[in-house]
Amino acid sequence: MIKIKVTTLFILLLFFLNQVYSQSDNIIVPLSIILDETQNKFDCNFTYLDKDVSGLRLKKPSDTLNLQKTIAYLRYNTPLNYTFLNDNTIVLSLTNNTQNVCGTLKSLYKDEILANASIQINDDLFISNAKGEFSIPVKNPNDYIKISFVGFKTLKILAKELLGTPCKTVQLIPEIQYLNEVVLNDYLVKGIARNPDGSIVIDYTDFGLLPGLIEPDLLQTIQALPGIISVEETVSDINVRGGTNDQNLILWDGIKMYQSGHFFGLISAFNPYLTKNVQLTKNGSSSSYGDGVSSVIAMNTTNEINQDFDAGLGINMISADGFIDTPIGKKSSLQLSARKSISEIAETPTYEQFFDKAFQDSEVVNSLNTDEKFSFYDTSLRWLYQFTPKDLIKVNGLIIRNDLGFQENAIINETNISRESTVKQNNSAASIMYERNWTDAFKSELLIYGTNYKLEAINSDIINNQRLQQENEVLESGIKLNTMVILNSNVHLKSGYQFNETGISNLRDVNNPTFRDLIKEVIRTNSIFSEIAFKSKNASTYLNIGARLNHFDKFGAFRLEPRIGFNHRFTNHLSLEFLGELKSQVTSQIIESQNDFLGIENKKWVLSNNDNIPILKSQQTSLGLSYKHNNWLISADSYYKKVDGIIAQSQGFQNQLEFADDHGNYIVKGVDFLINKRFAKFSTWLSYSYADNQYEFNQLSEQSFPNTIDITHNLNIALAYTNENLKISSGINWHSGKPTTRPIIDNPIDPQGNINYEHPNSDTLTDYFRWDVSATYNFKFSSKVSGNMGLSIWNILSQENIVNNYYRIDSENRVREIQERGLGFTPNAVLRINF
Structure with missing residues (x-):
């Protein structure tokens, strides 16, 4: 039954795309489609060799033409002879006219x-x-x-x-790009490269295969890199060098995104098939970037006008998606895409694993007699218009949405009562960008954008006859001007201005007893930035120096943030890299109660108030060496990172500090190591990260102790095989356990009836281990129609990994441990067709 429904969905999607394909008169289509339609229309028959018509594409003839005029149109627009054998048989052959x-x-x-x-x-x-x-x-x-x-x-x-x-x-037209040439290609797998400024660029137009992934999930991919991990196995909680996820600046074509995942964090909300590349910067980021005291994750779509019709359909065991990218005349192209979960049609084993992982220890699984309904979708639009060779306009739109609802039933006074509880999470964004090449050495780019994030929940409590409504909303608008000047072939200058207005509101509304609390905060930030890049004539030395000046109008405060990136190649094989930066941000995520928003997505965004929620300020330096020779790559980076202004509520404490109100800092000292060997069609790598991540709070009784996400050791080992059509990848992930706080064994409950804990984060969970495999195969139906299929298994050994735990006192006055587990044995399969 499940297979029938999934197949039906795929056929419906294919039919929908075919309708879109066939109804646009301006679309250039394969000649074979025109021939098929002509045969049906005039009851004739074409005879030809597939190789003669393969690759021929043109606009459809007018519906008003008769058969003779249709053939005349085809003769004029194709290099073929059309010979009538009788009234209804027409033979096609190649002309000799070149x-x-x-x-x-x-x-x-x-x-x-x-x-x-x-x-x-x-x-x-x-x-x-x-x-x-x-x-x-x-x-x-x-x-x-x-x-x-x-x-x-x-x-x-x-x-x-x-x-x-x-x-x-x-x-x-000259390609005016900032001085930043690739120094390491095919970093781990094909499509990943490292720039001299230390950033990692992942090119999804020509990408390899990573273990456990059959599709290039944007935010899962970066977790294969040293120094990056998701302690809780999600894409909405990515930890870069010991930082929390809210400290990552996530950009989609320059728009700041406050939601990054579907399934409340298990898969990326951004379509990889429409994304040209992702640039990850862990340190030494460009002065054009504000926010992101831990990292910058910048996703970019292409700025090239599509001259031909492209389309694709795909389905896996979680969702189905489709896109079209079509030219509109010679100077413009339009791209539309959509993705939708298939849980309404089929609850696959993959869906069941994801559901159990996402909603464990929440109101969803704690409620009796529930009828859960979960779905997600995203849709995007991109319009490009090159109205002169020097001028380009780009319009973007994106909608991301997750919906969960369930019924709670109870018998009150011999009456059946049912109430629905819901959680909705969405992020909408739009932008318009204008790019102009003034000369072959000067380019400007103006971006105007808006983004709206909203998390809302209704928690219906039948027993207490109570309804709790919660909302967390972010509304941000901004304008950014970038200019770039090529002073000469070795010196480039980038400067600009940015304005942001960020408003965040938090609502808590209870009907019994009546209570309503609505808090709104707004911060406006003006920033100017500039940086200069230098490359020596022999390309052995690269230096980028810049600074950003921020003014926070609410506090009347200025902050100057210098940035530096230096790379020197001693020989053709050995290079040295030094990076440094100061950064700040005014947004954070906090947890006021673990049960907020039904306990599913209990983090909410807040703004700094320069009091109990300070501005986050970071400082980071790193020093690295890279050696590359004979298909070997060995690199090591040591770093120091300090982030000031963190608050206890943003750290996810579930021990004696769960309701603590204090702020402080964390300091991380660590090393990221990578060894990668490529031979023939194989690539194998080992990455290892060591980190010592410690808190320092101002007023807590325990002022210094390990960070909640202090993962001391993290190891990845993988092997990937790639040929023209087949890709296979396998790898293991191991890391030391997450810090935890145990109750004192001999005296677990104090006289006040509270859990009597040991020192915060003085113990760790058991080590984490996971083995993943994946394989994909590419195929072609014709020169214009291709596809691929794939299979992956996440956690092939079904290892039980405890990713989090905490303690509560039960009804019998005993301390009970609650454990949250990672994904078990999780298969996935994909089928894609591209036109």
Whole structure:
């Protein structure tokens, strides 16, 4: 039954995409589709070889044309002969007519000849001569020619636009990018690279395979890197070098996101198939970034106009998704995407594992006679408009939503009573970006955005005849101007201005007895920033120095934040890296009660008030060495990190400090180590992180003790195999247990009836161990239709991992331990079709 429903959903999605595909008159479609429709319309029959029509694409003929005029249209727009054998049989064959197209390549801004540029049509590659000239044979005038030259944006142009004489001048637009060349390619697996400023860039357009993942989940992927872990096995709680998740600046095309996960944190809410790359910065971040005292996770979609119709459909054991990316004329393209959970149709074993993990120890599983209904979806829009070669407009929209509802039933005074409790979490965001290349050495980018996060819950208590409503809402708007100047080939300058207005409200409303508490706070921040990058002539030394000046209007306070990144290559194999930064942020997540929002997503966003919730301020330095030779990569980074202004309520204490009200800091000292060997089609790696993470609070009786997420040792070992179509990956994850606080064995309950704890975080949980495997296979139906299928198993040994625990006193006045477990044996499978 489950298989039938899943298959039905997939067929419905495929049918929907086909309708979208066929109803747009401006869409360029495969010739084979036009032939099929013509056969059905005129009751005729086409005879042809698949290889002759493969790859031919054009606009559909008008519906008003008869058969003869339709064939005339096809003759004119395809390199084929159409021969009538009788009234209803038409034979297609290739013509012998090969035409030459020619052109001269120049820079848009200067009368500069572009010699030795790459010109590609289908599988044929040509090079422009010393005068920038080229002449190439073309069989189909509707084929695209791709022209590439270092330092310029790649141009795709229809061959028929270059027909005729004299040869046309083709102008390429300079690619004005900040000085930041890749120093390490294929870091762990294909598609991961390391820049000289220390940032890691993950390119999802050409990505390998990581253990346990059959799809490139954006926020799961980064956890394969040294120094990054999710102690609680979620993407909404990523710990970068000992920091909490709210200390990560998560950006989607420059928009700050306050929600990052579906299934209340188990999978990423961002579609990897629409994301060009993710840039992760653990230290030494660009001065253009505010917030994120632990890290910056910047997700970027492409700025290139799509010249052809692309679409994709996919389904796995959690959700189904689809997207289209279609040109609108020559200067514009539109991309639409959607993803929806399939739990309403089928509750797969994967869904059941996720459900048990997400809602364990919450009102959902604690309530009797419940009828749980959970779903999630996300949808996005991106519109690009290149109205001149120098000017680009980009419009983005994104909606993320999670919904949970369940019924609680009880018999009161011999009457059946039912009440619904709900939790809803969503994040909506939109932006408009205007980019202009003023000259070949000066570019500006203006971004205006808004984002709205809302977490709301209704908790119905039948026994006490009470309804509790809670809401946490973030409303933020901003404007950001970036400018970049190329002073010369070795020195680049970046400067800009940013304004943010962040408002956060928290509501608590009870109906019996009547109580309502609504708190709203707003902070406006003005920032200016600048940085300069230098690269030596032999490219052995890279230096980036910058600073950011923030003004927080609510407090009348200024903060200057210097940033530095330095990389020097001693030899072709050995390099040294030094990074440093000061950062600050005014938003934090706190937990007032573990049962808030039904105990499912009990963290809520708050703003600094410069009193009991200080501005978070961080300082970090790191020093690293990298050695790369003969497909070996060995790197080690030591770091020191201090974050001031943390509050006890943001640390998730579930011991004697659960309701403590104090602020302080944490200091992390650690080392991230990686060894990676590539041979033939294999890549194997071992990453290890050591960290000593300690709190220092101002007024608590226990002022100094281990951090709640002090994971002293973290080890990953993996092996990946990649060939043209098949990818296989397997790996193990081990780390020391999370700190915990035990009751005193001989005296677990004090005279006041409270649990009598040992020193905070003086013990640890058992070590964590997980073995994952995954495999994917790519296939092709034709030159334009491809797909892939995959299978993964998370925790193949079904190891029982305790990721959190705490203690409570039960009805018999005994101390009871509550344990929260990680995912057990969790299979997943995927099927994708791309057009």
